[in-house]
Structures are given as structure tokens and as C-alpha cells.
Amino acid sequence: MTFRALMLLAVLLAPPVFAAGAPCTTATPECTEWVKLGGGPARSLIYRTHSLETRNERITRAMIMVHGSGRDAHNYFRSAVAAAFLAGALDDAVVVAPRFASNDRGCRDTLAPEEVSWSCAGDSWRSGGTAAGNERLTSYDLADEILKKLARKEVFPNLNVIVVAGHSAGGQFVTRYEMANTVHETLGVPVRYVVSNPSSYAYLDANRPAATSSGTTTEFRPFGDARNCTTYDRWPYGLQNRTGYTAKLTDEQLKKQIAARPVVYLLGGLDTLPLGGFDSSCPAMAQGPSRLARGQAFAQYVNTKFAAQHKTLVVPLCGHNGRCMFTADPALELLFPKP
Numbered sequence: 001m002t003f004r005a006l007m008l009l010a011v012l013l014a015p016p017v018f019a020a021g022a023p024c025t026t027a028t029p030e031c032t033e034w035v036k037l038g039g040g041p042a043r044s045l046i047y048r049t050h051s052l053e054t055r056n057e058r059i060t061r062a063m064i065m066v067h068g069s070g071r072d073a074h075n076y077f078r079s080a081v082a083a084a085f086l087a088g089a090l091d092d093a094v095v096v097a098p099r100f101a102s103n104d105r106g107c108r109d110t111l112a113p114e115e116v117s118w119s120c121a122g123d124s125w126r127s128g129g130t131a132a133g134n135e136r137l138t139s140y141d142l143a144d145e146i147l148k149k150l151a152r153k154e155v156f157p158n159l160n161v162i163v164v165a166g167h168s169a170g171g172q173f174v175t176r177y178e179m180a181n182t183v184h185e186t187l188g189v190p191v192r193y194v195v196s197n198p199s200s201y202a203y204l205d206a207n208r209p210a211a212t213s214s215g216t217t218t219e220f221r222p223f224g225d226a227r228n229c230t231t232y233d234r235w236p237y238g239l240q241n242r243t244g245y246t247a248k249l250t251d252e253q254l255k256k257q258i259a260a261r262p263v264v265y266l267l268g269g270l271d272t273l274p275l276g277g278f279d280s281s282c283p284a285m286a287q288g289p290s291r292l293a294r295g296q297a298f299a300q301y302v303n304t305k306f307a308a309q310h311k312t313l314v315v316p317l318c319g320h321n322g323r324c325m326f327t328a329d330p331a332l333e334l335l336f337p338k339p
Helices: 003-013 073-086 121-127 139-150 169-180 244-248 251-260 291-306 322-327 329-335
Strands: 032-036 043-048 061-066 093-098 134-138 162-167 191-196 207-211 217-222 263-268 311-315
Touching: 032 139, 043 073, 061 073, 061 139, 061 169, 073 093, 073 322, 073 329, 093 139, 121 139, 121 169, 121 244, 134 139, 139 162, 139 169, 139 244, 162 169, 162 322, 162 329, 169 191, 169 244, 169 251, 191 322, 191 329, 207 291, 217 291, 251 291, 263 291, 263 322, 263 329, 291 311, 311 329, 322 329
Parallel strands: 061 093, 061 162, 162 191, 191 263, 263 311
Antiparallel strands: 032 043, 043 093, 207 217
């Protein structure tokens, strides 16, 4: 085992730290707090390395990590803490990992009193869907609330960048939240988005990637199998029939916002197999044969068709594994950009 791996293991297995101002680095109750929604009493749990309610002048950067379909925020918090350690950012960055828990229709998470249960059916939380039994709240409202808390100057006066990142289902959350959220320009702190290995994206028109005669994906044409795949352009794969948070926005607003916001698609060079909850439905397959191909195609699509300036970074030796992706050297400066 390398020295780097030993140090990383030591951080992941370390006991909770309670010294004043020190980061809380373990996925235990001591490293959690509640975020109220809609003015309360509804609330959702987050893991965090520093309190979002205590003034901290040392914090200059923040990273929000969104979990995958397993709703295992504790595991993603561990990966995010490991990344912060490797980036030398534990002391001056706050790491937040929200939990989109559910005990609705097949999901069996244990919920605390007043804790919001996000809809399990279709995992609509990843695309801004409403809470189970409370249509006033959406999963993107929780992300909005976290961003607004981080941007408070009375708590983090020296914060100068926030990164919102997610892997797999979390990557789906981030790519759609990035285009849809209505707080990005209002915070007074720059926000960047890191989208890692989602199974699908929300296309902005009826075009889809098509291989040229050379076999490379360089053209976007009207989808040729719409008759047999009637849902290819419905939300969350396209803009039709949107529900939840995004229903209040126009198509033009979404197109304008996705083009203006800074995004990096962090893709695994080995994420080419139908593993780990791969979406093989016809609307997803219309976007490409693998997560890697879909991410590369979507980045090209928004850049060429909508004049976005999104970037793509392929991590060569990672497949569909969030820990591998977020602790890889190329990812560290994306997740924890230096002031």
C-alpha cells in the first residue's frame, strides 16, 4: 500500500474531531445537522465538515456532494472528505453531503420526526421532483437552501467559490439542477458544477447524437426512432412534460441558463459497461451506448448548439466508481479550486 493510500485510510477511519474550528470528518451524527425547508417544520439531513450556522472566517471554498441512487450520503461524505484531504482543503473548505432519504413506495430509509421523504418511485428526487406527500417541496429546493446558507456573509465572510458535484444519480441531479436552479445569479458567490458519470441528460430539443460514417459522434440530428420510443423527449430526458421544480421555468430560460453556467463533465474512461444501475431504457439509449459516450456527446451538444463553454475531463483509469472519480488527481482542483 502506498503512503498516499495509507494517509487516506487514516483520514477515513479517524475518530470524530470536536476541537473548536477543526473539521468534522466522520459520517456520524456529530457531523450532521438539519436544513429546514419551506420555513419548517419539514427538514432534511446533511453531513458537513463545518457547521453551516457558526461563523468561520477560515472557510474560502465549499463543495456540495450529491449521492447516488442508493441514497448513501454517508458514503459520499466519506469520499468527499477523502478528496478534501488529498486536496489539502480540510481546514479552509466546508464539505456538505445532503441525504435525499425516502420511505416511499419501496424505499425503506428510517426517517426522523419531520424529516422529508423524497419520492422513491422513479427516483424523481434526482430531477427536482416533489416530496412524498408534500407537493410544495422539491429536491431542488433543498439544494437552493444549502447554497443560500453557504453564501451568507455573516457565517462565511471569506467564501469565494461553491462547487456542486454528484456521481451517477447524483450526476443526474447536478446536470439538471445546474440548468434549472433560480438562485445561481443571486448568491453573490460564484458557483461551479461538476457532473460525474450520469446515465442520462436533459436534452434541450428533439436532436440526439448520431454517429457519422467514420463512427464518431460529431453530429446531432432529429431522433430517428421517435415513433417507437415516444418518451425520448420527455422530462427528465428532454424538456417535455416537466414536473416539480422545473415546471415553473420556460424552455428558453433553461436554454439560457445551461449556456451561461460553468460546468465540467467528469467522466470515467472505463465507464463503458452497462453496470451500476445503467439506464438502458429507449430514451436513455437515444443519448449514446455508454455513460462515457453520453457525457462526451452532451458536452459537445450544448457547446455547439447553445454556445455553452462546458468542459469535459476524462479520468483514464476509473469506471463507474465515485470514490475513484473524486479522489483522482485531475478531479481535486475541480472540486476544491484554489482561491
